[in-house]
Amino acid sequence: SAVISQKPSRDICQRGTSLTIQCQVDSQVTMMFWYRQQPGQSLTLIATANQGSEATYESGFVIDKFPISRPNLTFSTLTVSNMSPEDSSIYLCSVGSSFGNQPQHFGDGTRLSIL
Amino acid sequence: LAKTTQPISMDSYEGQEVNITCSHNNIATNDYITWYQQFPSQGPRFIIQGYKTKVTNEVASLFIPADRKSSTLSLPRVSLSDTAVYYCLVGPEAGSYQLTFGKGTKLSVIP
Numbered sequence: 001s002a003v004i005s006q007k008p009s010r011d012i013c014q015r016g017t018s019l020t021i022q023c024q025v026d027s028q029v030t031m032m033f034w035y036r037q038q039p040g041q042s043l044t045l046i047a048t049a050n051q052g053s054e055a056t057y058e059s060g061f062v063i064d065k066f067p068i069s070r071p072n073l074t075f076s077t078l079t080v081s082n083m084s085p086e087d088s089s090i091y092l093c094s095v096g097s098s099f100g101n102q103p104q105h106f107g108d109g110t111r112l113s114i115l
Numbered sequence: 116l117a118k119t120t121q122p123i124s125m126d127s128y129e130g131q132e133v134n135i136t137c138s139h140n141n142i143a144t145n146d147y148i149t150w151y152q153q154f155p156s157q158g159p160r161f162i163i164q165g166y167k168t169k170v171t172n173e174v175a176s177l178f179i180p181a182d183r184k185s186s187t188l189s190l191p192r193v194s195l196s197d198t199a200v201y202y203c204l205v206g207p208e209a210g211s212y213q214l215t216f217g218k219g220t221k222l223s224v225i226p
Contacts, residue, residue: 043159045215103149109156109158
């Protein structure tokens with residue numbers, strides 16, 4: 001399975017600032033996804049990162065708050081903009097194939113704390 | 116997307132077999148059943164996937180009855196390192212890649 005690296009692994013940020021999280025995959029993948037996992041909770045899909053086009057966002061998530069880039073088939077970034085303490089979460093990148101039933105593979109996430 | 120229901124938590128002693136059952140009454144014809152394991156400070160890790168009957172790999176077995184309205188993840192002879200949260204997912208829908216994670220089952224293995 002693909003090896004997924006996320007940077008940074010953790011960060012502590014000030015309210016009102018923005019942070020960009022990087023996701024690098026060791027092979028070309030069709031689908032890349034970004035999830036949020038709030039403390040003690042399950043994972044929630046933020047958006048699907050589409051190569052060469054705008055990301056597809058899930059209900060409750062908007063591009064202005066979570067801009068996403070997908071410049072090629074091995075890399076994506078998620079920016080958390082104008083952060084507030086409510087954005088303190090783990091943000092995870094995952095990859096999948098174009099065959100919907102194939103399991104997704106996840107990075108180890110970025111643990112973000114906002115003061 | 117089909118909703119899943121699992122026990123919130125389970126405890127087991129080391130060396131025992133653990134069975135975690137997941138209900139998915141509204142599973143669609145094209146849905147697969149997939150289980151993930153998540154340790155603290157790590158992303159979910161794929162364990163096993165099945166469509167019907169029984170699937171076994173080096174880590175676990177997955178039992179799916181004929182009506183597919185439930186499934187059971189079986190972990191043989193658990194160890195302390197199996198303490199984790201286990202998620203049961205069904206889907207994705209045809210033409211979609213979305214995974215919907217439920218609350219998962221927190222398994223605690225006791226020495």
